[in-house]
Structure formats: structure tokens, C-alpha cells
Ligand SMILES: Nc1nc2c(ncn2[C@@H]2O[C@H](COP(=O)(O)OP(=O)(O)OP(=O)(O)O)[C@@H](O)[C@H]2O)c(=O)[nH]1
């Protein structure tokens with residue numbers, strides 16, 4: 588039996604047990620047992636493996652938003668008040684021990700919102716259930732970094748560092764460096780712009796450090812050594828991140844306004860449901876999804892059930908989302924919306940769609 592099952596069993600027993608003088612001692616013992624099991628679960632993430640007991644949640648809906656934050660910043664409270672799922676919240680740390688999925692409905696799309704255990708400094712090295720939590724974060728389309736607005740900027744810095752050390756880059760674009768390892772021929776280095784942060788010698792030194800002696804490398808922008816390393820090592824994920832300053836009911840209006848004006852930030856109170864409409868709008872904006880309304884010839888589009896696609900999607904992607912073989916049967920399409928020069932515009936399969944476009948396909 589796993590630790591989580593044992594915890595659940597003891598919790599069930601506690602619920603069955605009437606609270607009175609005679610059971611006081613027994614209940615105390617059960618509480619202590621739970622506390623010990625929790626501590627064990629948090630301490631030995633090694634034994635629970637990288638996947639980890641209680642983290643097996645499959646992707647669902649149109650996109651995945653992952654809440655990352657220190658313990659007790661109000662992640663579970665947010666999940667409970669924003670979705671139909673209930674996630675236990677309490678004033679003690681590590682209330683949440685597993686990954687809890689909820690669904691956020693937003694203008695015809697269904698967004699998966701994941702509640703996770705709190706992470707602490709050292710999470711990347713496996714402290715707490717940090718490794719598992721960060722592994723889930725890597726699968727996100729958007730990180731919602733939950734911060735306690737009474738605790739200062741330190742939390743944000745520490746969390747960013749933890750995620751960075753696991754190869755997650757927040758609100759950054761992948762560096763525009765062309766890199767191709769080779770079998771022979773030495774290192775060929777070029778740049779299409781002026782480099783102010785590295786020079787050829789530095790680049791070669793870094794490459795040698797990684798035991799790479801033959802490669803083609805082309806800087807297309809003025810990157811740093813860290814960015815070069817990211818490209819060489821690979822395996823990095825670049826995620827949008829929204830900083831949610833929670834518990835604004837506890838700070839002054841001035842402080843609230845200051846936090847709200849920080850880049851990529853939203854203020855909220857998950858307990859009092861403050862600023863939820865704006866928070867949802869921002870989640871939508873940062874996911875950068877594209878709603879496409881499809882229509883048949885001579886009919887109006889169905890505005891209640893859009894296709895929800897990733898940013899940068901084409902008519903071909905929309906066809907693929909409608910039916911696996913549809914793209915092969917389609918010759919061109921009519922599109923109405925912001926992606927066109929005039930409405931409707933006849934376009935090919937490679938046409939890039941934008942949010943709220945209307946699409947009518949023309950079969951061969
Ligand atoms: N004042 C105030 N308290 C809040 C707010 N949101 C949550 N809380 C309280 O903060 C405590 C922790 O809330 P949780 O939702 O359990 O926090 P969590 O981040 O899920 O915590 P862990 O699962 O332990 O990591 C609870 O006592 C909540 O009632 C808020 O917006 N304002």
C-alpha cells in the first residue's frame with residue numbers, strides 16, 4: 588500500500604471516530620501518524636520515483652495551466668473557487684500532496700488547471716515533492732506562479748531559480764542560435780549581428796567544456812553564454828508565465844496597485860474571488876490560443892463551439908483538428924476575420940489563422 592493510501596485510510600478512520608474524551612488519545616495518535624506519513628512523503632521523493640505517486644494526471648481540454656507556488660499561498664483555494672473541483676485547503680503547509688486537476692471554462696474553450704503541492708527552496712534537488720512538481724510544470728502550456736502578496740519578491744526569485752535549474756525558461760523566447768554538431772571539420776562560428784556578450788573564443792571554450800569539437804554555430808541575435816548553453820544542452824522548455832499575487836485582501840490599496848503594475852502580473856484573492864474575470868482574461872491571453880468558428884456554405888457559423896487551436900495554427904491544422912483525413916480532401920478555404928485582407932478571402936492550407944476567424948473549407 589502506498590503512502591497516500593495509508594494517509595487516506597487514517598483520514599477515513601478519523602472521520603469515522605467520534606470526537607470525545609475517550610477517543611481523544613486515539614485521534615491524537617492518528618494525527619501524529621498522518622503527520623509522520625506526510626513528512627515521509629515530502630522527504631523521500633527519491634523512493635516515489637520521478638513520476639511520483641499521485642502525479643499521474645493526463646492532459647485534457649484545450650490547454651494546461653499549472654499552478655506553482657510555495658506552500659499555503661492559496662493554490663488549492665483558487666482551484667476550488669475557479670473550477671467545479673474541490674481541493675482541500677488549510678492553514679498548514681503541504682495540505683496538497685498530489686496533482687489535482689480542474690477545468691476552467693472560458694468562452695467555448697476548456698482549460699485544464701492543475702493544483703500541485705507547494706514547492707520550497709531546493710525543490711529541484713528533490714526537496715519536498717519538488718522534482719515531481721517541476722516535472723509536471725514542464726508539461727504546462729502556461730505556468731501560473733502563485734505568490735503570497737504579503738511575502739515580498741523573494742518567492743518569485745526562488746521559484747524562478749528552481750524552475751530554471753530544471754531547464755524551464757519563463758517568458759523567454761528560445762535563443763535564435765543555429766547549432767549543428769558534426770563528426771569532423773572543427774568548429775565553424777558565424778554571427779549575423781554584432782555580439783556584445785560573447786565572442787568566438789568564449790563560444791569555443793563553452794563548446795569544448797561540453798566536449799564538442801566539431802560543430803556549426805550561427806548567432807542570429809546577441810545572445811548570452813547562458814543562452815548558448817541552453818542551445819547546446821537542449822531539453823529546455825520555454826513557457827509563458829503569469830505571476831498571480833494572491834491574498835490582496837491583506838494588503839493596502841497602494842501595494843495592490845504596485846503589484847498589479849508589475850510585468851506579467853495579476854493580483855487576486857482566491858478566498859474572496861477578487862479580480863477573477865481579469866485573471867481569467869489574462870490566462871486566456873497568455874495561453875495565446877486561437878478560436879476558429881467553422882461554417883458550412885450558406886449557413887451561419889456555430890459561435891458556441893469553436894475549434895480551439897495553438898497560436899500559429901494554419902488552415903491545415905484546423906482541418907486536422909476537425910478530421911484526421913480532411914486536409915487531404917481540401918483544396919482551399921474561405922476565411923473571415925482578422926487574418927484576412929478582405930472578407931471572405933480565399934486562402935490555401937498554409938494560411939495562418941487568428942483568434943475568432945471564421946472558416947469554410949472548399950473540398951477538391
Ligand atoms: N486572506 C486570504 N487567505 C487566503 C486566500 N487564499 C487562501 N487563503 C488561506 O491561505 C491558507 C492556505 O490556502 P491553501 O489553498 O491551502 O494554500 P495552498 O497553496 O494550496 O497550500 P499547500 O497545498 O499547502 O501548498 C488557507 O488558510 C486559506 O484559507 C486569500 O485570497 N486571502
Ligand SMILES: [K+]
Nearest residue numbers: 659677679682
Ligand atoms: K495549505
Ligand SMILES: [Mg+2]
Nearest residue numbers: 662663682683
Ligand atoms: Mg494546496
